[in-house]
Amino acid sequence: MTWTADQPLVSLRDVHKSFGAVPVLKGISFDVMKGGVVCIIGPSGSGKSTLLRCINALVPIDRGSIRVEGQEVHDPKLDKLALRRKVGMVFQQYNLFPHRTALQNVMMAPIHVLKQDKAAVEARARALIQKVRLAGKEDAYPGELSGGQQQRVAIARSLAMNPDVMLFDEVTAALDPETVKEVLVTIRELAAEGMTCMLVTHEMGFAREIADHIYFTDRGVIVEHGPPKEFFSNARDPRTRQFLSQIL
């Protein structure tokens, strides 16, 4: 079966995952269309980060199905390299490579993983650093950059692989309040350009503004979901209401 753009780019069906005896995901199903922006919210420990990690096969699932562009992720014969070229991921702790400069961080994967031409990669990496508004910081080491700047380098590093979908795992949770905005601006631009994005976030205002669809998860299940307007003003489930009242 070949995937076409009118089918979901990411499709989850009845995904189950346990860590030892602790169930983390208990039957998650949803679809993300190309160009869609989905926010996953919910209390800590509700399996949101695990869910994202399952999509690019960092964490194997126990049961169910995850498809990215029609390719089953939960398959022992999966070409992980091909999957991870399509799925970019940005982490809460940035995880930049501290021994390499910002520019080198962005260039490493295209050169060593995709085996692309170095000069072409460099030109693109410089453009990406400019795109995340860090022109002039190309030769800075991660330790010399602020959290917000590091996170934008991490976004550029992920974009350098030309992914079809970007996963953002609480990317502003470790940042100082004043640098949160610059990262959100970058993500907003990406979304506006049509990048398919899946975000786990605690920034409710941002989720409401950017998302096409919000999923609220608690204890491994999707409790409620809907377009942001509806979701934030007319939450039906008591658990959602309680969560929103605490956070808003």
Next chain:
Amino acid sequence: MLLLPAAALAAGEAAPFSIPATLVKWTPLIARGFALNIIISFLAMAIGTVLGTFLGLCQISLLPPVRGSSWFVTQFFRNAPWLVLLFYCMLLLPFQIRIGGTVIPLPDWIKATFGLALPVMANMSELVRGAIQSIPYGQWESAEALAFTRRQTLWMIILPQCVKRMLPPWMNLYAILAVATPLCSVVGVSEAMTLTGDALAAIGRHEMLVPMYLYLLSWFFIYCYPIARATTALERRFAVAG
């Protein structure tokens, strides 16, 4: 008693016996021996570092048999007395090896070098394993998300970060090895300790015992102390840099 030197003088023998002059006289011999100590320490360190790095990488292998056996080898040699390992190498290694038509002699000092390289290897293996495991897991995760293979991640991302962390303890290991090289005298290698003993036998004066060995100690101190200082300085610098 007091009359004896005077009598010797009167007899018109050579200049009176002086400790500093005797030390100076025997310095070239001790220096030659000390050079062998340095050579042995360099070679043992090089061999131990290469083998130990390999062993340390095996210790984090995903294959349980590789991981288990490298763990065992590491622990075995790390907890073995250096002198016993030295004796084993002297006795077990042949005095020459034949590869094809060429015969490569294995002099005692080479065998001793292998003997010292074994505990260095085991300590190095633990340094490498510890350094790799001290790198935050997020580094592996983000490299994996960027489609790096495990091998690429290790060589391009993890190990370069380990080098900095391993440098001070690695230098410390070298300093310990350098002061351990006189152990080779026990198995008959003509290094500084052996030659100091030979010199003392030739001089034949018991009042030279203390100054001569003190002299030898100072050679090692002058060689090793700067290494210890540099290690401390590096540790302090890295501690600040985070």
